[in-house]
Amino acid sequence: xxxxxxxxIVEGLExxxxxxxxxxxxxxxxxxxxxxxxxxxxxxxxxxQPIPAAVVYVKSTQxxxxxxxxxxxxxxxxxxxxxxxxxxxGLETALKDSIVIDGSTMNKVIKVDEYNxxxxxxxxxxxxxLDDMLRERGYTTGHSPQSKPLAQIGGLVATRSIGQFSTxxxxxxDMIVGMEAVFPNGKVCRIKNVPRRAxxxxxxxxxxxxxxxxxxxxxxxxxxxxxxPQNNRYIGYKLDDEYMKLGFDCLREVMVEGYxxxxxxxYDAADAQQHFSAWLEEGKAxxxxxxxxxxxxxxxxxxxxxxxxxxxxxxxxxxxALIEKWYxxxxxxxxxxxxxxxxxxxxxxxxxxxxxxxxxxNIYEIYKTACDRILExxxxxxxxxxxxxxSYINGTNMYFVYYYNVVDCAPExxxxxxxxxxxxxxCEQVIKYGGSIVHHHGLGKARAKYVTQxxxxxxxxxxxxxxxxxxxxxxxxxxxxxLRK
Amino acid sequence: MKILGCFKxxxxxxxxxxxxxxxxxxxxxxxxxxxxxxxxxxxxxxxxMLRLSDLSEGLxxxxxxxxLTIGRQKTESxxxxxxxxxxxxxxxxxxxxxxxxxxxxxMISEGIANYVKKIEGQDVILTGIQSSDGNNKMTPYLLAExxxxxxxxxxxxxEPIDEEQLKVTSQVSGGCIVRKVKTPCVLAxxxxxxxxxxxxxxxxxxxxxxxxxxxxxxxxxxxSETAESVRVTALNPINRKRNTVVIEADSPQEKAxxxxxxxxxxxxxxx
Ligand SMILES: Cc1cc2nc3c(=O)[nH]c(=O)nc-3n(C[C@H](O)[C@H](O)[C@H](O)COP(=O)(O)OP(=O)(O)OC[C@H]3O[C@@H](n4cnc5c(N)ncnc54)[C@H](O)[C@@H]3O)c2cc1C
Numbered sequence: 001x002x003x004x005x006x007x008x009i010v011e012g013l014e015x016x017x018x019x020x021x022x023x024x025x026x027x028x029x030x031x032x033x034x035x036x037x038x039x040x041x042x043x044x045x046x047x048x049q050p051i052p053a054a055v056v057y058v059k060s061t062q063x064x065x066x067x068x069x070x071x072x073x074x075x076x077x078x079x080x081x082x083x084x085x086x087x088x089x090g091l092e093t094a095l096k097d098s099i100v101i102d103g104s105t106m107n108k109v110i111k112v113d114e115y116n117x118x119x120x121x122x123x124x125x126x127x128x129x130l131d132d133m134l135r136e137r138g139y140t141t142g143h144s145p146q147s148k149p150l151a152q153i154g155g156l157v158a159t160r161s162i163g164q165f166s167t168x169x170x171x172x173x174d175m176i177v178g179m180e181a182v183f184p185n186g187k188v189c190r191i192k193n194v195p196r197r198a199x200x201x202x203x204x205x206x207x208x209x210x211x212x213x214x215x216x217x218x219x220x221x222x223x224x225x226x227x228x229p230q231n232n233r234y235i236g237y238k239l240d241d242e243y244m245k246l247g248f249d250c251l252r253e254v255m256v257e258g259y260x261x262x263x264x265x266x267y268d269a270a271d272a273q274q275h276f277s278a279w280l281e282e283g284k285a286x287x288x289x290x291x292x293x294x295x296x297x298x299x300x301x302x303x304x305x306x307x308x309x310x311x312x313x314x315x316x317x318x319x320x321a322l323i324e325k326w327y328x329x330x331x332x333x334x335x336x337x338x339x340x341x342x343x344x345x346x347x348x349x350x351x352x353x354x355x356x357x358x359x360x361x362n363i364y365e366i367y368k369t370a371c372d373r374i375l376e377x378x379x380x381x382x383x384x385x386x387x388x389x390x391s392y393i394n395g396t397n398m399y400f401v402y403y404y405n406v407v408d409c410a411p412e413x414x415x416x417x418x419x420x421x422x423x424x425x426x427c428e429q430v431i432k433y434g435g436s437i438v439h440h441h442g443l444g445k446a447r448a449k450y451v452t453q454x455x456x457x458x459x460x461x462x463x464x465x466x467x468x469x470x471x472x473x474x475x476x477x478x479x480x481x482x483l484r485k
Numbered sequence: 486m487k488i489l490g491c492f493k494x495x496x497x498x499x500x501x502x503x504x505x506x507x508x509x510x511x512x513x514x515x516x517x518x519x520x521x522x523x524x525x526x527x528x529x530x531x532x533x534m535l536r537l538s539d540l541s542e543g544l545x546x547x548x549x550x551x552x553l554t555i556g557r558q559k560t561e562s563x564x565x566x567x568x569x570x571x572x573x574x575x576x577x578x579x580x581x582x583x584x585x586x587x588x589x590x591x592m593i594s595e596g597i598a599n600y601v602k603k604i605e606g607q608d609v610i611l612t613g614i615q616s617s618d619g620n621n622k623m624t625p626y627l628l629a630e631x632x633x634x635x636x637x638x639x640x641x642x643x644e645p646i647d648e649e650q651l652k653v654t655s656q657v658s659g660g661c662i663v664r665k666v667k668t669p670c671v672l673a674x675x676x677x678x679x680x681x682x683x684x685x686x687x688x689x690x691x692x693x694x695x696x697x698x699x700x701x702x703x704x705x706x707x708x709s710e711t712a713e714s715v716r717v718t719a720l721n722p723i724n725r726k727r728n729t730v731v732i733e734a735d736s737p738q739e740k741a742x743x744x745x746x747x748x749x750x751x752x753x754x755x756x
Contacts, residue, residue: 273562277521278496282562325518329500346681375687382684405684 001095002053002076009053009076009097016066021105023055032100035084035091037446040350040419043341044411052079053097057105061180061188061218064101068216068474069186071099077477078184080212082124082152087353088444090159090211094478101216103154109133110219117224118177118193123154123217128333140227142169145440149333154217159442160209164330166390167255168262168292169225171440173208180219181207184470193221206465211442212476214469233291233302234320234327235261235309238284241269243314245364247285250315251391252360253308254289259301262292263389268367270385271401279322287315288323349382351403352419354426358435359395363388367398370429374422380405390439397439400426423447448482486648486668487549489607490534490572491597491624492527493616494560496520508720513584516618521559526613529677530640534611535570536679537643537651546645549573551605555596557581561698569685569694574605576699578706587619592703592711594627599706601632604699608668609651614638614675625673637666639675 002009013022023029033049034042041048053076058064071078077095081102084091093100106122109130113119119141121130128149131141144163145151151161157179162171169175178193191204207217239247247266254264265288267275272286280286287309291301309315344350358366371384383403390397402422409417427437427450437447437454452459466481477483496516505515523531531552538548551574552567554560564575578596586592601607615622629636642654646665653666656675666672685694703709730748734740 275520277559277562278517278519279559322518325502325505325515326500328502329519343681346679347683349684381687384687403684405686 002097004074006053006097012070013054013056017056021057028055033093035086037089040414041411043344046411048412049092050096052093052100055100055102057102059105064182064216064218065186065188068182068184071474072184072472075472077474079476080216082154083150085147085150087441089446090442090444090479092445118221119224120221121153122219125153127151135227138227139224141222142225146331148331153220157208157217157220158211162390162440165262167264168260175222177221179207181215181217183215184474211479213480231295231298233298234323235302235305236288236318236323237315238286238318239315241283241285244268244285247287248364250287251396254305255391255393259304261289261301263290264391265389267387268385270383271387348406353401354423355399355439355441356430356435356437357397357439362433363396366429366433366435370426373425378422380407443480445478487607488534488609490531490552491612492554493524494521494556494563495524495618497522506722512717512720524613524616525680526674528682529680530611530613530674532679532682533643541645544645546648553600555580556583564698565694568696569689578701578703580703588717589713590621590623591714592708594624595711596706596708598631610671612673614673625671629671634669634671636671638673640672641678
């Protein structure tokens with residue numbers, strides 16, 4: 001890989017950025033070699049990936065360009081980072097002597113443009129801070145992933161993330177307007193802010209979802225929406241777990257009839273008990289919706305959904321207040337991460353998630369067969385279930401949630417014995433039935449090995465993009481496209 | 486040796502939305518939507534029982550672990566979890582309106598005592614020191630008093646000796662005491678070194694977790710005759726908010742200097 005030594009890399013970076021912005025502290029480097037994909041290694045503080053040469057904090061687009069040019073000339077692998085909440089190995093420094101470029105210090109909100117309903121910010125702006133500030137003014141980005149207290153704009157765009165209100169606002173790809181990104185040779189590209197254009201392919205999508213494997217995102221403009229929570233309406237039903245297929249059909253019905261709730265969710269019984277154990281009987285699945293928007297629209301959506309659901313005697317309505325209050329405690333911040341670490345260390349029990357998508361005609365098979373196979377083939381499982389949380393006119397996602405005890409297994413072996421094995425089963429079932437193996441966490445390095453199956457003949461386009469923009473192979477190698485063994 | 490673990494299932498208070506803590510002239514906090522969890526001290530106690538049982542492997546002592554809870558039907562899934570972890574007996578005193586016993590350690594200890602007297606005799610009763618919602622901190626003491634048994638609190642470890650004795654480690658201010666304790670006794674855990682209970686596999690749940698829970702009525706356990714010694718007349722939220730000042734400066738050095746000059750220097754000189 002790098003054609004200069006580790007010491008020369010650090011020296012070169014210090015020349016560009018000054019010593020203060022170049023971190024070589026051993027512990028910081030170790031913690032920067034992985035993300036939550038290797039959660040068990042992370043909590044056990046066992047580091048199996050190559051330790052990066054340095055973590056650098058950048059303050060401007062020019063600094064990003066300078067660091068990238070330096071890395072490009074010297075063939076040094078770089079891993080872009082902002083909030084450090086990645087789940088699929090996107091932050092693993094897979095090659096020796098990598099540089100982690102941390103954009104969290106580029107954290108200015110550049111412009112709130114209330115007339116054109118858009119906000120421009122640097123890549124390191126924390127989403128929670130941005131949305132809190134906007135809400136005080138009566139606006140929202142509409143983006144609300146569970147990691148809202150952790151994630152920052154750069155990472156959110158780089159992973160094609162999605163929030164809980166996606167059924168109304170869409171994923172991040174529907175929210176972005178223009179962007180600025182820096183390519184490995186130092187070239188800075190700005191895509192202007194316009195409501196729409198038909199001037200060739202939508203090149204924003206070379207940037208959005210690149211997972212740090214093509215370019216470094218420095219600035220993003222997002223759409224704004226009015227925030228009017230006083231009009232929110234919640235709707236919920238419980239149903240026996242054996243009616244999960246019906247549950248998916250209910251989600252479908254609402255979409256097909258043309259309603260636009262802001263969230264639409266179906267939890268199977270195992271997953272539902274993790275959230276609603278206070279009042280939901282064991283063995284019951286749950287369906288929930290929230291309607292958001294102007295005061296004359298939300299009651300209509302509520303009424304419409306209720307009308308559709310009233311035709312299903314298998315459903316029993318639940319008190320909407322229970323859903324509304326539950327929703328308030330859904331997000332995860334640093335406290336939950338710290339608590340989780342303590343719990344994993346004490347119990348050696350770990351919870352992981354894998355998100356996929358499918359069409360209405362295959363999502364149930366994907367869900368059912370993956371759960372069955374995992375329970376059959378993987379030892380020490382303590383919970384296997386999931387939920388659908390993002391619906392579309394033509395299908396929905398499935399968010400598998402699984403817990404297992406790590407038994408007789410060193411931290412460095414856990415990934416092979418359990419996590420990868422489960423991931424593999426899920427990916428196999430998804431590919432077999434024709435869904436997508438990644439709904440919103442990104443391919444990262446964990447699922448890059450399935451990229452050719454995921455893309456089929458269109459893999460040619462992804463590979464060509466990577467080769468064209470990153471000919472020296474310095475951008476987050478092993479992410480999106482697996483490393484050659 | 487027969488050991489009874491008494492536990493309470495509580496709502497996860499971290500999930501209570503802010504407005505529900507605004508108790509205006511009513512004596513009830515709505516926690517009905519928050520997910521249920523083990524009371525943290527009890528969870529540590531139950532794990533301690535399992536660890537004691539693990540330690541007895543190969544020794545000439547057998548521990549029969551039982552569990553008892555007082556609460557509504559929803560708590561039974563917790564008893565089934567304990568079955569799956571190897572508890573041999575699980576019982577619930579059926580109180581559907583848990584609010585009624587929230588501040589009544591007398592009723593609770595009466596219920597537990599009668600279970601031990603009438604249903605399953607025990608050599609050791611293990612409880613957590615207090616619950617996260619009632620916070621009464623009295624149940625283990627009342628139980629010990631009822632039976633005339635010794636009571637050790639702040640227990641952080643149990644080790645086997647023989648059928649009549651246990652090695653009990655408890656925390657005291659400034660250190661730990663390790664004692665050989667002759668049963669019967671009441672033990673209460675405080676800050677157990679492991680406050681999390683292990684998780685049973687789904688296979689163990691299928692195999693062991695299906696056994697029915699013994700259900701008992703409060704009136705049969707003498708709980709209805711127990712007079713309440715206290716009654717709630719008011720609830721006031723504690724305001725834990727602190728004023729904060731964000732120090733603005735260009736570099737960490739400048740921030741540190743400002744922190745020292747403005748906020749620390751004077752206080753430090755007073756030390
Ligand atoms: C508890 C929890 C809940 C989550 N819930 C959701 C959810 O509801 N929806 C969802 O979509 N995701 C969710 N995630 C996943 C994760 O939060 C998202 O992928 C998020 O978008 C990552 O943002 P980040 O700023 O933390 O990025 P990081 O973790 O720092 O990086 C993520 C990826 O993006 C790349 N990257 C980061 N910054 C840049 C940049 N400036 N330029 C180019 N590439 C960059 C990195 O190289 C990496 O591959 C969750 C994660 C956790 C831990």
